Amino acid sequence: MRRAAVPGLVPRPTDRALTAATAPADFTEAWLRNRRLSAHTREAYRRDVAGWLTWCAGADLDPLQASFLDVNAYARVLEATIDPRSGRLLTPATVARKLSALSSWYAFLVRLRAVPANPVTDADRPRINRDHSATIGLTxxxxxxxxxxxxxxxxxxxxxxxxxxxxxxxxxxxxxxxxxxxxxxxxxxxxxxxxxxxxxxxxxxxxxxxxxxxxxxxxxxxxxxxxxxxxxxxxxxxxxxxxxxxxxxxxxxxxxxxxxxxxxxxxxxxxxxxxxxxxxxxxxxxxxxxxxxxxxxxxxxxxxxxxxxxxxDRHNLDRDPAYRIAAARSARAATTG
Missing domain, CATH: 1.10.443.10 (Intergrase catalytic core)
Structure with missing residues (x-):
């Protein structure tokens, strides 16, 4: 049984009916429906894309026409943004995460042929030190x-x-x-x-x-x-x-x-x-x-x-493999000598 149309309400397109004319917010919901994500991650990604769409609206930019130059400009804005929770600038890891969400969103649009290419691919993303964690640890x-x-x-x-x-x-x-x-x-x-x-x-x-x-x-x-x-x-x-x-x-x-x-x-x-x-x-x-x-x-x-x-503790010299290698060599020498 088909649901009756509600006057004044524009029906949301199904995933198969998405086109280049689809509203960006509908692309977002379709993208999230097609990802295996926790509820918390889903909401974070939704906020990340919404932030980009809000910035595009303020810049009078069609997000489906954006280039890597526009993404770069947005990234610089993020880097100068104060995190209301910490009172400090957004960390490079946070900026990188937001751009990663945006890249995944655009990759979805590329697969739908709503955009010709992913503008985040060639953007200048923050360099993240994978050897560092900002989390305060406990002994x-x-x-x-x-x-x-x-x-x-x-x-x-x-x-x-x-x-x-x-x-x-x-x-x-x-x-x-x-x-x-x-x-x-x-x-x-x-x-x-x-x-x-x-x-x-x-x-x-x-x-x-x-x-x-x-x-x-x-x-x-x-x-x-x-x-x-x-x-x-x-x-x-x-x-x-x-x-x-x-x-x-x-x-x-x-x-x-x-x-x-x-x-x-x-x-x-x-x-x-x-x-x-x-x-x-x-x-x-x-x-x-x-x-x-x-x-x-x-x-x-x-x-x-x-x-x-x-x-x-991985940089502790007590854990240097050289000690184990030398000990093993000494043990072999002792058994053969």
């Missing part, structure tokens, strides 16, 4: 101090807050992955307690829960079940909830991490984020001798260079 002792602060916190939802901390620190989850978890994502696989989630790029992933992490989650779920006068097996919906039962959001997790960091007396507590715990996960894992490829798999990185960026 193992500082992570331990956060756990102490969480256990000593007299506020309600103490069990939930401890569960948030354990999932961030012991699994290195992204905050979007964390808040998207449901009770049904917890399970058992081949003798392991496990959790399943949708990672970056819409990929389904699973991770093992260490015994301590599993115990913290069990205690939290027992606490929730008692408060609801039900059993753990009857709990459904979001894994991490507010006092009203709503899904915990990323902003609440940011506030929680900074509050606990302040209570723990950590320096730069007001600049820490959930990503600081993800950073600590990678750094600690490498310091404990976990192979790079295993850390890469655990973190869901497609490029090992991304994982290495978190490993700030």
């Amino acid at each position: 193992p002792d500082q992570v331990d101090a956060l756990f102490v602060a969480a256990r000593a916190d007299p506020r309600p939802n103490g069990g939930r807050n401890l569960a948030v901390l354990a999932l961030l620190a012991d699994l290195g989850l992204r905050v979007g992955e964390l808040v998207s978890l449901n009770v049904s994502d917890l399970g058992h696989e081949r003798g392991h307690r496990s959790v399943r989630f949708v990672g970056k790029g819409g990929r389904s992933r699973r991770r093992a829960l260490a015994p301590d992490t599993a115990r913290i989650l069990d205690a939290y779920l027992d606490e929730r079940a008692r408060a609801a006068a039900t059993t753990v097996d009857s709990l459904t919906g979001p894994l991490l909830v507010t006092a009203t039962g709503a899904r915990l959001d990323r902003h609440a997790v940011f506030r929680l991490v900074r509050r606990l960091a302040r209570a723990a007396g950590l320096p730069a507590w007001d600049r820490l984020s959930p990503h600081s715990l993800r950073h600590a996960f990678a750094t600690t894992a490498r310091a404990e001798g976990v192979p790079l490829e295993d850390v890469q798999d655990a973190m869901g990185h497609a490029d090992p260079r991304t994982t290495r960026r978190y490993d700030r």
Whole structure:
């Protein structure tokens, strides 16, 4: 049955009906529908393209006629823009991310033959130091101090807050992955307690829960079940909830991490984020001798260079391969001599 037309409402074209005459905003929605993205990434990309379209409108520029010179001009504007959250200029990584989203948008338009070429391809993008991460990391002792602060916190939802901390620190989850978890994502696989989630790029992933992490989650779920006068097996919906039962959001997790960091007396507590715990996960894992490829798999990185960026101890001369090579040579000489 065909839907009746609503007077005054222009119908949105289907993906197959997109043409060069289609409104750029409709191109954006079609582009996002055809990408496997988390809800958070989808919204960020939507904002990135909307920012470009707003700039084009102010410059009286048709975005479907833009050249790499126009993209360069826009990039210079971004580089001079103050981030309202930090009060500082946008970082090169942020500018590069916005241009990357724009490039993906134009690549979609090229495939639809709405534009002849991608104007971002030849644009002058910021150089990103892949050997550097702007995230403020935490040492193992500082992570331990956060756990102490969480256990000593007299506020309600103490069990939930401890569960948030354990999932961030012991699994290195992204905050979007964390808040998207449901009770049904917890399970058992081949003798392991496990959790399943949708990672970056819409990929389904699973991770093992260490015994301590599993115990913290069990205690939290027992606490929730008692408060609801039900059993753990009857709990459904979001894994991490507010006092009203709503899904915990990323902003609440940011506030929680900074509050606990302040209570723990950590320096730069007001600049820490959930990503600081993800950073600590990678750094600690490498310091404990976990192979790079295993850390890469655990973190869901497609490029090992991304994982290495978190490993700030990688330049420690104690880890120079020369020592192992020389030791192996000496051992061979001892057995043959």
